[in-house]
Structures are given as C-alpha cells and as structure tokens.
Amino acid sequence: MKLSRIIANTGEWLSGSGPHDQIVVSSRVRLARNLKGKPFPGWAKKAERVAVLDEIRSAVEGLPEMENSFSERLEDLSPLEKQVLMERHLISREHAARGAGSAVVMNPEQTLSFMINEEDHLRMQAIRAGLQLEEVYAMINRTDSELEETLDFAFHDELGYLTACPTNVGTGMRASAMMHLPGLVMSEQVNKIINSVNKIGLAVRGLHGEGTEAMGNLFQVSNQTTLGETEEEIIARLNRVISQILEHEQNARQILLQQRAETLLDQIGRAYGILCHAHSITSKEALNLLSFIKMGVDLSLFPCKSRLQVDELFIETQPAHLQKGLHAAKMGAEERDSLRAALIRAKLKLMPEPEIGKIPTNGFGNDSPSTGEQS
Numbered sequence: 001m002k003l004s005r006i007i008a009n010t011g012e013w014l015s016g017s018g019p020h021d022q023i024v025v026s027s028r029v030r031l032a033r034n035l036k037g038k039p040f041p042g043w044a045k046k047a048e049r050v051a052v053l054d055e056i057r058s059a060v061e062g063l064p065e066m067e068n069s070f071s072e073r074l075e076d077l078s079p080l081e082k083q084v085l086m087e088r089h090l091i092s093r094e095h096a097a098r099g100a101g102s103a104v105v106m107n108p109e110q111t112l113s114f115m116i117n118e119e120d121h122l123r124m125q126a127i128r129a130g131l132q133l134e135e136v137y138a139m140i141n142r143t144d145s146e147l148e149e150t151l152d153f154a155f156h157d158e159l160g161y162l163t164a165c166p167t168n169v170g171t172g173m174r175a176s177a178m179m180h181l182p183g184l185v186m187s188e189q190v191n192k193i194i195n196s197v198n199k200i201g202l203a204v205r206g207l208h209g210e211g212t213e214a215m216g217n218l219f220q221v222s223n224q225t226t227l228g229e230t231e232e233e234i235i236a237r238l239n240r241v242i243s244q245i246l247e248h249e250q251n252a253r254q255i256l257l258q259q260r261a262e263t264l265l266d267q268i269g270r271a272y273g274i275l276c277h278a279h280s281i282t283s284k285e286a287l288n289l290l291s292f293i294k295m296g297v298d299l300s301l302f303p304c305k306s307r308l309q310v311d312e313l314f315i316e317t318q319p320a321h322l323q324k325g326l327h328a329a330k331m332g333a334e335e336r337d338s339l340r341a342a343l344i345r346a347k348l349k350l351m352p353e354p355e356i357g358k359i360p361t362n363g364f365g366n367d368s369p370s371t372g373e374q375s
Helices: 003-008 046-061 079-087 133-148 182-186 190-199 231-259 261-277 283-298 304-316 333-348
Strands: 024-033 070-073 103-106 112-116 122-129 173-180 202-205 218-223
Touching: 003 070, 003 079, 024 133, 024 231, 046 070, 046 103, 046 112, 046 122, 112 133, 122 133, 133 173, 133 231, 173 231, 182 190, 182 231, 182 283, 190 202, 190 218, 190 231, 202 231, 218 231, 231 261, 261 283, 261 333, 283 304, 283 333, 304 333
Parallel strands: none
Antiparallel strands: 024 122, 024 173, 070 103, 103 112, 112 122, 173 218, 202 218
16 A cells, blocks of 8 residues: 555544544554564664564564555655654654664554554554544554564563563553643643643653644643553553543533633634634644634534544644645745645635634533533
8 A cells, every 4th residue: 555545544543533532532552562582673783673674564464454554664755754654643753763674554544553663673553533542452452462473572471571661661551542622721720630640650741742742732641651550450540530631621611611601712713713814824823723623613613524624634734744745845834834824724614604603502512521520
C-alpha cells in the first residue's frame, strides 16, 4: 500500500466514533519490546540495526491483521512524509528523526502501527476513537502474543520486559487517552486537575506527547510507571482517572452553560467569525479557535454531521498535512498560514452558520452529566 492512500484516509481513530467521543478523542496503548541478546538501537551498529529490522519487519508483515499493510523503511520516506505520520500520532518525533535501519508498518485503518528501531527494537501501538482503553489493550495484547510465537523478546523473570529506558521496564506499556477539555480550561480548573493526576503517578501532556504544548485544549493522559503493576491494573487505574476527568469536564461545561452562557456563546461566535474571514492563521491559533467550534457542535449550534469536518481540520491544518499533496519545495511559514486559512474558510462554508442567539436547553448532548454532585 502506498503512503498516498494512507494519507487520503483520515483513519478510524479520527473519523470513527466511540464512547464519550465528545470529550475523549482517542484511546491508545503502546508496547515496547526488544529482541533477546541484541543491542538496543541507540548502541547498535548499522548492520545490527538492519538485521533486527529485517527480522521484526518480516514477523509484523506476516500478522493476519496486517494484510494490505503499509510498510516502508524510514530512509525511503521524505521528511514531509515522516512529519505527516508524526502529526497523525502513528510515529514519534524520535522515530521521525531516524534513517537507515528503521521502518514503520501500519494497517490500512491506522488502528495498528509498528515503529521498528526507534528507542527500542519494536514499539507497537493500537489506537481507537473515544474511550476504549480495554478494547485497544485487547487488540495490542493479541498482536503481542502472536509476535511472541516467532520473535524472542528480552524478558527477565523478576523485572519483566527489558527496554532501552528504565522507566519502561516491566510491562513496557504506555496507555493514554487524548481528551478535549475546553470546559476545564475556561473555568481555570485544568491545572488543579493536572496536579492531582501527577500526584497519583499519571502524566498529562500536550498534543504530541512529552514536552509539547496542549494546543486546541487537547491533553494526553497516560500512565508513568510500567513496573510493579500488571497491564490490566494499569488499564483499570487509568480508566478510573479518565472517567473522573471526563465527569469534571462535563460538569465544567454544564456550569459554563448555566452561569456564563453569554461568554461561552461569544467565544464560539468570535471563533467562527475569525475562522470564516481570516486570510492568514498560525497552527496554534487555528487549533485553539477550532476547539470552540468543536464545542459549538457539542452544543448543537452546528449540526452533528459537522463534527467530522471539524475533527478533520485538527489534523489537516497541521504543517505537513497542508503540504502533503504538493510536490514543490518546502513552504515557508507565511505560505502555510495563508493556505491554512483558505482551507478552513472552504470547509466552514460547507457548514451552516451557528445559531449563536439560541442558548441550548439540553446542554451538551449525550455526554452531559447527571444532576448529581461533582466527584
């Protein structure tokens, strides 16, 4: 399968629907594995990395789930193509910087992807729309078991799976949920939530993971420790915390609607006005304004069918995606800002204007909380 076909399809995790998908954009589980007796990629010579690549790639491509998969060495991908994959959360920033001896393999639905010779020999991930941590864990656990039939992973009876970074030793698992939390941001509660989550051993990061900014009110919540707990315990604990954050966001949105409706509707109206008429807009500003449009869909100010168009813009306005269909030289920032604004204007023309003057009486749809107290 060619990368162009992958790029043309937004992927199940973005275009699909799942439980609580108004707030939980996606759920992801990643496993880190290494071959027994082989040096980690950061210490391996080129010939050793290539040998590991060939062994793992053959096993991954042979999985039943990977029929018609996309499989490519990173040295054969352009920097733009690698950045597109990174913007879709299919490879990491570290993997995008790799060259000879590294590869990426993914299924057509983009729900299963494999990074070969990133920090570890193999990092595999499953991702689905909405809050589906147990489902994506089951998917990646099944894949892991299938690979263990042909690959000899480095494993210690007491420590568990051995990894290049000590923080991944044990299960080698990172589970996370991408959450859209504009209610907590607007009500100035998000920092309190982040501090509480950090105290119980979980991490809250930005759009593209560690060290990145939470643009568009998008936050990744994940486990930090992989040693001392089973995979099932990690998933269960993360699920509980995600559910609590979700309820706090639901309550924050409802309170905003009840007590600051004019402010909320004004923000949505201003965002719509700017995006409809701007001729130059940065990636950060676009994401932050699109966050309010997404809230407008949740409030039924826009038809429900507009949700996919808005969600796609979160990806399509990223720098590499703007240029993905172009073969010219790399665009400058000003060119991208102009193209981004034009793309957003064109998509918003397909949506009816929001009924800003009509305050919703039914709150935020199916994800609205009950009348009970906050947890």
